[in-house]
Structures are given as structure tokens and as C-alpha cells.
Amino acid sequence: MRDLFAVAMMFGIYSLLTAALFMDLDAADVAFTEAAVGAGVTTILLLSSLRLTGRWERRPKHSPLLPLLVVGVTGAALVYGTLDMPHLGDPQAPVHQHVAPHYIENAPQEMGIPNIVTAVLASYRGFDTLGETLVIFTAGLSVFLLLGSRAGGRPRPGKTAIGEQPVLRLVVKVLIPFILLFALYVQLHGEYGAGGGFQAGVIFATGMVLYDLVFGEGDARLVVPARWLPRLAAFGILVYGSVGLYALLHGRPFLDYTVLAEDPMVGRHLGILLVELGIGICVFAVVLSIFYALSGRRRQP
Amino acid sequence: MNLLLEGLSAACLLAGSFLCITGGVGLLRLPDFFSRVHAAGVTETLAAPLLLTGLMLQMDWSLDLLKVLLIMLFLLATNPTASHAMAKAALHGGQGPNDEKAEEDKGSIS
Numbered sequence: 001m002r003d004l005f006a007v008a009m010m011f012g013i014y015s016l017l018t019a020a021l022f023m024d025l026d027a028a029d030v031a032f033t034e035a036a037v038g039a040g041v042t043t044i045l046l047l048s049s050l051r052l053t054g055r056w057e058r059r060p061k062h063s064p065l066l067p068l069l070v071v072g073v074t075g076a077a078l079v080y081g082t083l084d085m086p087h088l089g090d091p092q093a094p095v096h097q098h099v100a101p102h103y104i105e106n107a108p109q110e111m112g113i114p115n116i117v118t119a120v121l122a123s124y125r126g127f128d129t130l131g132e133t134l135v136i137f138t139a140g141l142s143v144f145l146l147l148g149s150r151a152g153g154r155p156r157p158g159k160t161a162i163g164e165q166p167v168l169r170l171v172v173k174v175l176i177p178f179i180l181l182f183a184l185y186v187q188l189h190g191e192y193g194a195g196g197g198f199q200a201g202v203i204f205a206t207g208m209v210l211y212d213l214v215f216g217e218g219d220a221r222l223v224v225p226a227r228w229l230p231r232l233a234a235f236g237i238l239v240y241g242s243v244g245l246y247a248l249l250h251g252r253p254f255l256d257y258t259v260l261a262e263d264p265m266v267g268r269h270l271g272i273l274l275v276e277l278g279i280g281i282c283v284f285a286v287v288l289s290i291f292y293a294l295s296g297r298r299r300q301p
Numbered sequence: 302m303n304l305l306l307e308g309l310s311a312a313c314l315l316a317g318s319f320l321c322i323t324g325g326v327g328l329l330r331l332p333d334f335f336s337r338v339h340a341a342g343v344t345e346t347l348a349a350p351l352l353l354t355g356l357m358l359q360m361d362w363s364l365d366l367l368k369v370l371l372i373m374l375f376l377l378a379t380n381p382t383a384s385h386a387m388a389k390a391a392l393h394g395g396q397g398p399n400d401e402k403a404e405e406d407k408g409s410i411s
Contacts, residue, residue: 165389171382178375 002057004050012043028194029117032186036202041287044209048294099124112265113191113272121196122272126255130240133279140233140286147293165214172214179207187280191269197276201283209291217295220288226296229289236282243274306358313355320348334391342384349376 001007015038022031086093103120111119121129187200212220244255257271258264327340353373360366 165386167385168382171378175375175378 002059003055004053004057005047005055007057008043008046008050011046012039015039015042029115029121029196029199032194032199033202036199036206040206041202041209044206045290045294048291052294052297111268111272113269115191115193117194118190118196118272118276122275123257123268126244126275129275129279130244130255133237133240133282136286137233137237137282140230140282140289143286143290143293144230147297168214172210176207176211179210180204183207187276188273190276191272197279198283200276201280201285202287204280204284205287205291208288212291212295221292224288226289226292229285229292232285233282233289236278236280236285239278239281240275243271243278310355310358313351313358317348317351317355320344320351324348334396335388338384338388338391342381342387346377346380346384349373349380 001010015034019031019035019039022028022034090096103116103124107116107119107124108114111123113119183200183203186195186203187197190196190200208220208224211223212218243257243260247256247259248254250259252259255271255275258267260267260270260274321344324341324344327344328337331337331340350373353369353376357366357369357373360369
């Protein structure tokens with residue numbers, strides 16, 4: 001298949017099916033992330049890069065046999081690796097024996113929040129999540145370095161690549177407030193239902209991207225200027241890190257939320273809320289800046 | 302009352318499923334791009350709300366009911382818009398209606 005446009009669409013469909021698969025395994029938070037990031041934002045970013053690179057893949061000069069061999073051998077090795085893995089849902093599997101029982105039994109009492117995934121992500125494994133957020137921040141930094149945070153020509157408010165679209169305009173105008181509201185709901189409701197900072201940041205960015213696509217290239221830049229975004233991304237990390245440092249200054253371990261308030265339970269709530277907010281801001285800024293970097297450029301002839 | 306709700310729900314679900322199947326058949330069998338978009342878009346726009354209504358009739362009064370209702374409103378707004386955008390994009394891409402020659406060319410490339 002040489003049509004990269006179709007490849008991007010296939011990738012989106014694949015992500016959506018994966019999300020359905022995760023949902024079937026009762027992993028609502030993962031499914032949510034996969035649907036928002038994989039099927040939503042990644043497809044948009046792929047399409048905006050296709051606008052710069054062109055739609056058709058060039059015919060490669062070498063024969064396809066060597067890549068096929070590499071893929072075949074790697075696939076066979078991976079399948080061979082799965083033979084040693086325990087069966088899906090096996091209660092004796094190591095992953096179900098280590099710390100998971102403790103989380104499942106004690107998270108509601110220790111954290112006081114119903115969504116165990118959020119408790120594990122933001123509190124038990126807060127250090128890992130800080131690392132993940134830093135990875136996203138690093139990805140954003142590489143995009144700034146490679147494409148330039150203010151790359152491309154000046155924004156052209158009111159001019160879209162797709163021309164005047166009254167129907168799209170009307171529907172999008174009605175939808176965008178609800179998308180942004182939904183993002184805030186996902187952000188702040190992560191303790192009780194599926195969702196959290198990662199998904200909320202992506203959804204908020206998607207709302208801005210939609211606005212930019214339908215109402216004019218650069219219109220979103222009038223709302224959130226491109227020069228804010230590196231600072232916003234760094235600010236998100238800073239919020240996360242300073243929650244941890246605050247605990248250190250009080251003589252407690254890094255990211256110990258109990259120091260944030262008199263009552264340890266209230267402190268944990270506040271900590272998770274602040275950390276999720278940091279993640280949300282960072283993810284929003286990075287996703288939006290990647291979109292800006294791609295959409296602000298003109299295609300080189 | 303309960304039986305009535307069950308019956309209504311079953312009728313909605315059946316009608317929705319039927320429309321989904323006809324949409325799928327149309328998507329596979331109709332000759333050119335625009336008639337296929339029409340087949341998929343029109344039937345889905347009615348099928349999804351029918352299916353969701355069928356589900357809602359089986360639910361108790363709760364917050365979940367409201368959420369399904371919101372999903373339905375969202376689909377009602379976005380589904381026709383997506384079909385519209387696809388048809389516009391095809392026109393913009395230089396494919397007119399009744400342009401079966403172009404369709405065959407596209408099929409041979411991809």
C-alpha cells in the first residue's frame with residue numbers, strides 16, 4: 001500500500017480496535033488513553049505531517065525480502081517469548097502475586113478514592129509517573145529542537161486549508177465548549193472514574209486542534225500563543241516536581257503527599273489532584289506544540 | 302409497563318441492527334463513492350440513536366442514562382457532519398458524482 005493517507009487511517013482504526021480490546025479486558029483507563037492518543041491525536045498529527053511530506057510513498061530501491069525477513073524473525077522471536085508467559089488471567093502469574101493484591105485490597109482505605117488505577121498511577125507509583133511525564137516533556141523538547149517552536153510562517157487567522165465550510169463551522173462551534181468541558185471533567189474526575197491528566201491534556205489539545213483546523217490556520221495561536229507552550233510544558237513538570245520537593249523539605253520521602261494537609265487523607269487527595277494537574281498541563285502543551293510545529297510550516301517544493 | 306418497555310427496547314434494537322446491516326451492505330455493494338457515503342451515513346445516523354434508545358429503555362433512572370443520552374446527542378451532531386465532510390473532501394479531491402472512471406483509477410493505485 002503506497003497511499004500514506006490510507007496507512008494513517010488504518011493506524012487510527014487499529015488503535016480504536018485496540019482500545020475496544022482494552023475495554024473488553026476491563027481496563028477502562030488504558031482504553032481511554034488509547035482511544036484519545038492513538039486513535040485521536042496521533043491520526044491528526046500523522047495527517048498534518050502528510051501535508052508536508054506528500055501523500056504517496058516512494059518505491060524503495062532495495063528488494064522487500066530483507067525487511068520481510070527481519071520482521072518475520074522478530075515476530076517469531078516474540079511469539080516464542082510468549083510461550084513462557086503465564087496464561088491470561090492466571091491467578092498464579094507473578095504480576096498478580098507481587099504488589100497488586102496489596103493495591104487492590106488496601107487502595108480504597110489508604111487513599112480514600114475509588115479508582116485504583118489513579119491511586120496506583122499518581123500515588124503508589126508517583127515516581128514512575130513523574131518519569132513518564134518527563135518522557136513526554138522530552139518528546140516535546142525534541143520537537144522544539146527539530147522543527148522550532150515558532151516554526152513556519154506567521155499565522156494566517158481565518159484562512160483554512162479546507163476553505164469555507166459553513167456546516168463544519170456551525171457544528172464545531174457548538175461542540176468545542178463541550179469538548180473542553182469534558183476535558184476538565186476527565187481531569188478532575190479521575191479519582192472517581194476512568195480518566196486523569198494524560199487523557200484530559202490530550203482531549204483539551206484536541207479541542208484546540210479542531211478549532212484551528214476548522215476556523216483558520218493560526219486561530220488557535222491567538223488563543224494559546226506558541227511561545228507559551230514550552231513554558232506551559234515546563235510548568236506542568238514543575239508542579240509535579242515541586243509537590244515532591246515540598247515533601248522533601250518537610251523531612252518526608254519524595255512525593256509523600258501526607259504533608260500537604262493536616263489530615264493525611266486530605267493531603268493525599270490534594271497531592272493526587274495537583275500531580276494530575278501537572279500531567280494534564282504538560283501533555284496539553286506538548287501535544288499542541290507538536291501540532292503547531294507541523295501545521296505552521298509550508299511544504300517545501 | 303415492564304413488558305411494554307422490554308418490547309419497545311427490543312423493537313428499537315432490532316430496527317437499529319437492521320439499519321446497521323443495510324448500511325454495511327450498501328457500503329460494500331453500491332457503485333461509487335458518494336452513494337456509499339450516503340448508504341453508510343444515513344443509516345448509521347438513524348441506527349446509532351435507535352440502538353442507544355433501545356439500551357436506555359432497559360436502564361434504571363441513573364446518571365448512566367444521562368450519559369448515554371449525551372452520547373446519543375453527540376452522535377446525532379457528529380455523524381451527519383462526518384458524512385458531509387467526507388463528501389466535501391471527495392469533491393475537493395476532484396472526484397465528481399457519477400465519476401466511476403476515477404473510482405476505478407483509484408482502486409488500481411492503492
